[in-house]
Amino acid sequence: MTDTIALIGAGNMGLALAGGLVKGGHAPRSIRVADTVHAAAQRLGDTLGVTVCHDNATALAGASVLVLAVKPQQMRALTRELSEVPGLAQMLVLSIAAGITTTTLAGWLGPATAIVRSMPNTPALIRRGTAALYATPEVSAAQRALATVIMGAVGQVHWLEDESQMDAVTALSGSGPAYVFRLLECLEEAGVDLGLPAPLARALALETVGGAAALAQGSPLSPSVLRVQVTSPGGTTERALQVLNEGNLDELFQRALRAARDRSRTLAEEFGVP
């Protein structure tokens, strides 16, 4: 891919995206990075060899894609500034900001703008992320392919046809790493409670969750079939699962994800206020 990418925002996600693209073979010089904290952009320049720009307009000049990687609450001011930059109408705008709809972005950037909205997650930092993407009708097939390459540099990519599903995606995979970290905490604490030394309990929990996820990912069998396979009748796993079911684990997760989805909707409404 030879496209020039303007990346605004050199924080955690900006670093992950630039790093993933460079590792994936994208020419570092054709990634132009700008950040109000110049030292943050410079850090990417020093570590990855990307082009560091002193202002956003310089980063945008001649770029075919503009990646917006600032915090959601900073997006309005940034897009207002960028909407004046010549050539924006020919660019793909790729936003990774949580909770900001394409309608809101088009209101800030101009209605003809080609916009892809993406919801990634933090394993993108180690190129093991998963992201859902939604494109406005203005986005061409070539621009869709470009967005797939950019987000694919840090993990798996799933296209949505209905933007309203983005709130559910946010609830499942956007916030999801925190649920897994919580599970790891619970397993470690329960192991310590049974008398295991804390470092051993942590290692066993981490290796079990990582190993089970890898097994499920590499298997043609569904997670429920894999679960049944390790659950001998009358055995230890069956006893533990019985306790989890009595605690209504399914319902608890449904409630948790519904709460996250509702919060995502509320945030989107708040950001959308003109």
Ligand SMILES: NC(=O)c1ccc[n+]([C@@H]2O[C@H](COP(=O)([O-])OP(=O)(O)OC[C@H]3O[C@@H](n4cnc5c(N)ncnc54)[C@H](OP(=O)(O)O)[C@@H]3O)[C@@H](O)[C@H]2O)c1
């Ligand atoms: N991290 C996650 O788990 C995650 C997951 C999914 C999606 N996202 C999305 O990814 C986006 C970036 O998150 P992050 O954690 O990487 O944020 P971050 O660490 O705050 O990085 C954003 C950077 O952009 C800079 N900036 C702000 N306004 C700017 C402007 N007008 N022009 C140029 N630079 C500007 C910020 O500077 P200041 O420090 O001065 O503000 C900061 O250095 C967010 O919208 C978030 O919703 C993050």
